[in-house]
């Protein structure tokens with residue numbers, strides 16, 4: 001199979017247009033503010049992450065009476081830019097960092113708030129991949145010799161061609177994942193196997209499976225455990241090679257922009273401990289310090305991750321299908337360690353400072369590639385069982401572990417190290433994990449239940465969307481839930 005750049009660009013445009021051709025398109029529909037249907041409603045929104053903020057913003061614009069209840073003292077949830085203990089005003093992202101070009105919802109709100117994107121051009125140096133014991137420097141063209149036991153055809157195709165042959169050719173045939181009714185029954189076969197099994201079933205050699213797994217090892221407990229259909233959906237909406245951008249000045253500028261417009265409608269330090277409803281109203285009990293308070297509303301939008309919601313009392317109980325989804329939806333464990341470096345030594349070697357590895361530490365990100373300065377920050381990105389191992393370490397030990405592992409990829413890391421920090425998302429009481437994922441079979445068994453409303457309770461959040469693990473999913477779901485509430489009778 002010959003890699004055709006033009007075909008790839010066409011496919012990227014198709015993927016971008018996929019969202020634009022549906023009722024959930026930011027470009028066609030979401031850019032329009034909602035028009036209020038009927039009398040203003042009292043709405044309680046649980047959580048001031050991007051889903052809750054987008055829902056609150058849209059409903060407020062439509063004239064509804066909105067209160068957002070947020071347990072933390074800040075907006076943004078899993079969008080968390082950290083600025084301490086770094087020098088020279090540098091920052092790093094503990095949560096969301098990338099905005100792919102195809103993410104029209106994210107870009108729509110960034111445009112609305114005049115928040116600039118930057119960065120893609122600076123990523124065009126070489127990156128390091130470490131697989132099956134080999135450290136390989138991969139140039140931007142990705143044309144390289146892989147010292148692996150690939151088949152002659154795989155060797156000829158190279159990494160971009162293998163992606164096409166084994167992943168993208170199937171991803172382009174799965175239909176439009178943002179359309180109601182997706183996935184079609186014919187796709188059940190992909191949900192029943194893991195991504196690694198899928199690659200093998202497509203004829204990939206063991207070495208090709210190892211190489212392609214590097215790019216998808218951030219889902220849950222890894223390519224041997226994750227539903228192939230989840231990976232194919234992500235690839236359909238965000239194909240390999242899409243340009244990547246970051247929000248200049250830090251990702252937290254987006255939730256802060258929403259929060260400044262919502263003002264006192266957000267109540268911080270308000271931890272939801274119970275949700276109730278009857279035929280007339282919904283009620284939410286919050287804990288503020290030692291005090292409990294009950295608030296009533298016509299409608300509730302719950303954006304809490306299911307990993308948190310599963311420990312919150314609900315009266316009367318949700319339907320059995322919803323309860324099962326809340327209890328069983330898995331969340332990816334992610335631990336991040338940040339290493340401030342006194343020099344950006346990787347530049348002298350014409351490296352980007354990014355690495356994907358099959359070492360226990362997994363990936364390394366250059367967190368400061370679009371920030372000026374002599375110093376830089378390398379951040380490790382570890383998922384699944386290894387992330388849980390890091391979370392059990394003392395914070396000092398996490399830094400030592402990350403330094404030791406990073407030095408295997410970038411030997412100069414230790415002599416340049418100045419100061420470190422870590423964030424383990426499993427330990428965050430109001431996240432209890434990172435983003436949701438699906439084991440084989442769960443996209444069909446749990447998927448249809450996740451976003452479905454229960455009486456006066458509506459659901460939003462990345463986990464309820466076609467773009468889990470992305471800001472795009474949180475924002476699109478916030479708009480969708482706001483639309484549901486706007487159109488609901490009373």
Ligand SMILES: Cc1cc2nc3c(=O)[nH]c(=O)nc-3n(C[C@H](O)[C@H](O)[C@H](O)COP(=O)(O)OP(=O)(O)OC[C@H]3O[C@@H](n4cnc5c(N)ncnc54)[C@H](O)[C@@H]3O)c2cc1C
Nearest residue numbers: 047049050051071077078096097098272461462470471474
């Ligand atoms: C490490 C990491 C890397 C990521 N990388 C990217 C990326 O590169 N690009 C990208 O687009 N996305 C990325 N994401 C995903 C993105 O951050 C999320 O999809 C998105 O922020 C989720 O928003 P949300 O509103 O659904 O949930 P959340 O942000 O989790 O919001 C839920 C809110 O509810 C609050 N809450 C929880 N419990 C309670 C309670 N009991 N009472 C009241 N409030 C409560 C929380 O404090 C939180 O503010 C990443 C996430 C992580 C963690």
